[in-house]
Amino acid sequence: ALSLETDRKGNRVLGVHIADVSHYVQPGTALDREAYRRSTSVYLVDKVVPMLPEQLSNGVCSLVPGQDRLAFSAFLTFDAKGNCVARRFAKSVIRSKARFTYEQVMEVIAGRAASPAGRAVAPRPQPTVRKTILSIHELAQQLRRNRFAAGALDMDVPEAQILIDERGMMTGIEVRPYDESHQLVEECMVAANE
Secondary structure, three states: OEEEEEOOOOOEEEEEEEEOOOOOOOOOOHHHHHHHHHOOOEEOOOOEEOOOOHHHHHHHOOOOOOOEEEEEEEEEEEOOOOOEEEEEEEEEEEEOOOOOOHHHHHHHHHOOOOOOOOOOOOOOOOHHHHHHHHHHHHHHHHHHHHHHHOOOOOOOOOEEEEEEOOOOOEEEEEEEOOOHHHHHHHHHHHHHHO
16 A cells, blocks of 8 residues: 655655565464465466465455555655655554555546546546545656666566456457556555665
8 A cells, every 4th residue: 555645844755555464474373384385476367376365365464445454664755856865664554545456546647537448447536545646656757767867777578468268268468558557556666675
């Protein structure tokens, strides 16, 4: 989950919130050993084999809007030029306001109410949520420009999506879009990782 606030000095405070499974997966338990054995979730063409049981991965560890969830949060303070001037990390309890697909975020960024194909993707988000998305987008684009100015490589490699029918048979391949909605999440994650 992502959040954005302004501090007393007018700096932007970006919150990057990752679900905290450590509360549920205690060291040395059977669950910990099984997660270690699996090492990661596996993403197949038509499904995911989660590292943790589905009740955890899609249940209490999933950042569901309107519900309190345990998270590990990075709070990164950026000045007007996009420089990180402060950082703090905390175990937190968050309650997200909304959940969006990349397509829905791109609709907000582009200022459209419907997808390019003419079909509505979702009801328009509340004005405060729209404003937050647009503010995070603005910060993300600034961070992206700063990274490239500092010599970062642009690894914009198209990602293929396998199309399958109801029987699980491949029917084709299409290129997934990589647009500013993806960049928004990517830049926030890169900032938290750095």
